[in-house]
Amino acid sequence: MAKRSHTSLTKLSLVLFLLSVFPCSSKAYHDRLQLKETNLTLYFHDFSSGPNATSAVVTGIPGRVWSYSSFGTIIFADDPITAGPNKNSPQIARGQGIYATASLDGANSQILYSIVFTNQVYNGSTLEIQGRVLNFDSVAETAVVGGTGKFRFASGFATFETVSFDVTLFYSVTRCNITVLHY
Template sequence: MAAAAAVPLLLLLAAAAASPASAAAGGGKQTHIKLYWHDVLSGPNPTAVQVARAAVTNTSKTSFGLVMVIDDPLTEGFDLNSSTPLGRAQGTYVAAGRDEVALLVNMNFVFQGGRYNGSTVAIMGRNAVFDAVREMAVVGGTGVFRMARGYAQARTHTFDLKTGDAIVEYNLYIKH
């Protein structure tokens, strides 16, 4: 009787091992992409705009309650004017930390050139902006990055306290 019960279990395990979902979980491609994210709040053509703020935001040391919408350039190098454009970061970030500057980030990296043209990578997570390295989850993607998972590491390259403009180096580690 025990041997007879083991046969269906073995068939179920063999079918699961052969399924596309399990193949994607254990294998697939791994891609590393390094790029620069340019968050421009100043000047006549900002790429990040405030869309909401709570009453407490005005007195908060961390801008708690502030909501921004972004359409930020992504480039190969840190110089926005002379670097090869790779695409746009489109989404939102919310000042979600009451006691420290920490953002809830929800954005899509939309690739608009090169071998990833037309593909996207979805990034979501906590970004404690004054930490040297911040890690957020890659939660999906489209095109070349369909079914993507992985992580993104962010390191601030430059940040202007007066204007709020920032250049951040992102390293994406993607399984797809």
């Protein structure tokens, strides 16, 4: 019994020694773990018709109209994201994901979206957006639930607001404001 107690004390002494040599409260360690806040404004360009469509209805409830405001409709998207509202603005990311109309009255959707950055500053990083969006609100808000690359451990929120919609081309521009905390 005494030998076992001696071994435990030796291990405890070693741990205490290592903590004194490599303190967890060092400035470098502390700075590395400080949360950063990043605020972004991005513009999604969605073409929902034509040969270069960036979103498409893929399924819905048989016998019902498949539309953004019809329960059970599922839409996939791969939209270009630019730094400004003009479609000729520099592309900085892609918005890739799915949204499904999730309420019987068509008032809200469930979205799962990845913002995949392609610009120099955040190239290869992603932000993951998930949650309920009210379809008919002028500004919709949802959660940022994660990220990769420069946005590891991201959490925050995103708001979406339609800036313009061309009914003849089925082309819309949506402003997305994002606030995230990340390491």
